[in-house]
Amino acid sequence: MYAIPDQVYNKTIDWVMDSTAFDRSLVLEFYKTIYPGETLHLEAPGGFDPPRWGSECHFDPAFVAVVPNGRVMTGNGYVVTPNNKRLLDVELYCPEHDGRLLPPPVYLAETVATLIWGWNMPEKGIFTQAVYGHWFYDILPRLHLLEQSGIPIDKYLIGMLHHPFQYESLHMLGFPMHKLIQVDRSDFHLLADKLVVPAVPLMVGKSPRWAYQFLRQRLGEGRAMGQAGGYERIYVSRQDAAARFVVNEDEVMSVLSGKGFTKIVPTPLTMQDKIAIYSSASVVVAPFGSSNINITFCPPGAKLIELSPRTVVDNYFWKICGHAGVDYYEVVCDIEYPPKPAVGADNIVVDIDKLLNVLSLAGI
Numbered sequence: 492m493y494a495i496p497d498q499v500y501n502k503t504i505d506w507v508m509d510s511t512a513f514d515r516s517l518v519l520e521f522y523k524t525i526y527p528g529e530t531l532h533l534e535a536p537g538g539f540d541p542p543r544w545g546s547e548c549h550f551d552p553a554f555v556a557v558v559p560n561g562r563v564m565t566g567n568g569y570v571v572t573p574n575n576k577r578l579l580d581v582e583l584y585c586p587e588h589d590g591r592l593l594p595p596p597v598y599l600a601e602t603v604a605t606l607i608w609g610w611n612m613p614e615k616g617i618f619t620q621a622v623y624g625h626w627f628y629d630i631l632p633r634l635h636l637l638e639q640s641g642i643p644i645d646k647y648l649i650g651m652l653h654h655p656f657q658y659e660s661l662h663m664l665g666f667p668m669h670k671l672i673q674v675d676r677s678d679f680h681l682l683a684d685k686l687v688v689p690a691v692p693l694m695v696g697k698s699p700r701w702a703y704q705f706l707r708q709r710l711g712e713g714r715a716m717g718q719a720g721g722y723e724r725i726y727v728s729r730q731d732a733a734a735r736f737v738v739n740e741d742e743v744m745s746v747l748s749g750k751g752f753t754k755i756v757p758t759p760l761t762m763q764d765k766i767a768i769y770s771s772a773s774v775v776v777a778p779f780g781s782s783n784i785n786i787t788f789c790p791p792g793a794k795l796i797e798l799s800p801r802t803v804v805d806n807y808f809w810k811i812c813g814h815a816g817v818d819y820y821e822v823v824c825d826i827e828y829p830p831k832p833a834v835g836a837d838n839i840v841v842d843i844d845k846l847l848n849v850l851s852l853a854g855i
Contacts, residue, residue, distance in 0.1 A: 492592035493680060495564055498576045503556045503688065506572050525639045525690075526553040526701045533813035537820040538849050544806045548813075550696030554689070555640040561686030562596055563648060566677040568607025570688050580694050583609045583619065588677075596682035601645035603683035606633050608691045611650030613675050620650040624781035624807070626657060629693045632702035634664065635709075636689035644670065644687060651675050659762040663710055698807055703787055703814040711766055711788045718771035724752040724855075725768065727777035731758050734836035737778050737798065738827045743841050747776060750855060757782040774855055776846075778839050783808040791816030794853050798846075800826050800837045822849050 500506040507522040531548045556578075562571040565588050570578045608629055609619020619625050630649070637644060651673050652658065661668065692702045726747050729736040737743055744754055752774075757765055769775070769788040777783055778798040786795050786808060795812055799805075801823050812819035822845060826837035 493564075493595065495569065495588055495591055495593065496571060496575045496577055499579050500572070500576050502580045503554065503578045503690075506558075506576065506578060507556065509574075510572075521557050523555045523640050524552045525555060525636050526699075528552045528695075529700070531700065531813070533810065534819075536809055537818060537852060538822060539845065539852070540821060540823040543804045543821070543823070544809075548696065548806075548810060550699045551694075552690075553636055553692075553695055553699065553701060555636050555642065556688045557642065558686040558688060559684070561683055561688070563603075563605050563607065563679065563681045563683075563686065564593055565591065566607075566611040566613065566650065566674050566679050567609065568605055568611065568648065568650070568674070570605065570686065578688070581608065581688055581691055585610055585612075587612070591678070593678050593680040596680040598682045599646065600684045602643060602685040602687060603646045603648060603681070604637055604642075604644045604687040604689070606630055606647055606649045606689075607674060608633075608693075609650070611674060612677050613651055614677060618650055618653065620657070621653050622781055623654075623656060624784045625693075627660070627706060627784050627787075628698050628702055628811075629691055631660060631664070632692050632699075632705050633689040634666065635702070635705040637687065640687075640689075642687055646670050646672055648672050648674055648681070656762055660710065663762065698784075698810045698814075700814045703811055706787050707815070710762070711770065719764070719767040720771070722753055722755070722768045722771045724750065724774045725772050725776070726752045726754045727775060727780075727782055728754055728756045729778050729780055729782075731756055732780065734831060734833070735778060735780055735800065735803075735838060737839045737841055739841055739843075742843055743776075743846065746843060746847065750850065752776065757785065774853070779803055779805065779808070784811060786811050786815060786817055789815060789817050792818070794818045794820065794855070796820045796822060796846075796849055796853065798822050798824050798839055798841055800824055800835075800839050802826055802830065802837045803835050818853070820849050820853055822846055
């Protein structure tokens, strides 16, 4: 049995520099910088609440690393180097794996790319890649980095797929499904002749500009889908969500319907329908949640008014708006009591007068 190593490199480049200490000419064999790091200054959120984050956004370089005789351990996709150390900047640590022993690795004499990131724990029904926002901004853009690296890939590892949007988006990108290995065990252990490891967008800076550009060009602008009539102003409902839904949604819709808003529930819609709807929208009112990554497909000059629970402070969708040229307004909302035990799960109670004031501020 094999123990998960507790020795680590904080950054993949640290392993590269360690491995090439005696011959720096080898660095490019192990590590390619696809996008350099950058610092952006985005416009502060609109609204009447004080901004809850600064306007400066820093993004680390986006890279692709090649690890000869690299291993992938656990369903969460821990990357392990030949000298038995984990690469922390391409994993999401999970305490449940501490002390876990794994069977000997399955060996593939091929070039294998890993797309696994986050928690992929089939026996517990926990899958980061099943979260809409993480799928689009933390998994799919890694394919773009691989494409840009020019490295031929024989097989791709990914956490278990469960939802139509996962298959639809892969199909839209022309992904070779016959090369895909879905990892369905927490005791997964693989050794590859060459393990190719793209950077994780969230780990280099959360919703970076290059990820936005890839998604918009490949899923939006690069496809002739047209727009959807009647969706110039939309309210995005989380009525089918287990958490973070708007408690007084009927009251919110009573106000919005008088201003020409159409209510949508994104979950049952196809990817093509979502892209067409958001491509048509000039104003989106939505509670904080994964569906707000669809702002990626809005036209420049559109507006997002995000209803955020006061217990969640996250600039994820504000950044995407900045990349997209979409005006961002935040309405910080009270929560339903008692608070939820899980972080970020509180349901939202919208102050209608406050919402009306922000709508007026936005010219709606």
